Amino acid sequence: MTGLPISYGIGLAALLFLMGFAGLVIRRNTLFILMCLEIMMNAAGLAFIVAGAQWQAADGNVMFILIITVAAAEAAIGLGLLLQLQKRFRTIDIDAASEMHG
């Protein structure tokens, strides 16, 4: 039977998302944390594209464009915060910014 079951595409998206999640939790370098956030957003976009391909609707692509917009905004703000962290604490270790001792 030709074609691809939707669970393969969603499974790939889930794998990528969880890889990004694992990286987010195990890393202390803020730059890597931002990269893992990008991986997770990308995986969410893949899930939308897969669903759009399953039902052959343009809605999945529209949501992907929205996700790209959110990712661009998040990357700009996150990298700005990263530069401030480097400027104030002279390190990009996220644990250095625990002045509230939470």
Add this chain to the structure above:
Amino acid sequence: MEFTFFLAGIIALATTLRVITCANPVHALLYLIMSMLALAVDFYALGAAFAATLEVVVYAGAIMVLFLFVVMMLNLNNETVAREKSWMRPQLWTGPSIAAGLLLLAMIWALVTGSPASGRIVGTELSANEVGMALFGPYVVVVELSAFLLLAALAVAAHIGREDRDLAAEGAEHGERVTNHPGDH
């Protein structure tokens, strides 16, 4: 189509694994770009050619170049790579990795036991024309909300990224004003 999907998917998974385990930020960034290009091939195999183009141009092109600029500004050297390696001791990453693996098992279980969607993905191409019609037809509010979001992000990035001497100058100006008009308070 299936072969392309699986090949690109495996490349995406392997390069993503390298991103989260690599100690050198520049190498990790290059692997991340590879992962995004592989995902773009996946999008193309699924028939979303417009999304694949956007993935290459916006994600791998614009956002990753932004990351690369920041890496250049951070002045990373061999010392930082060694410190990064010292932060990745096995006792630090085994626990979170097991937790993520359990979440993955739950998700795969849901995928396997859930009722599958009828029909399979054959990869019919979805043209940019259709996407554009949907984007500026029923989804026009989403486009306007994206405009809000980008404007807010611009304002926040400009505020966060400003230099400290602006702050100092503001503080000095404020202090001057207070000394000039002590009766204001």
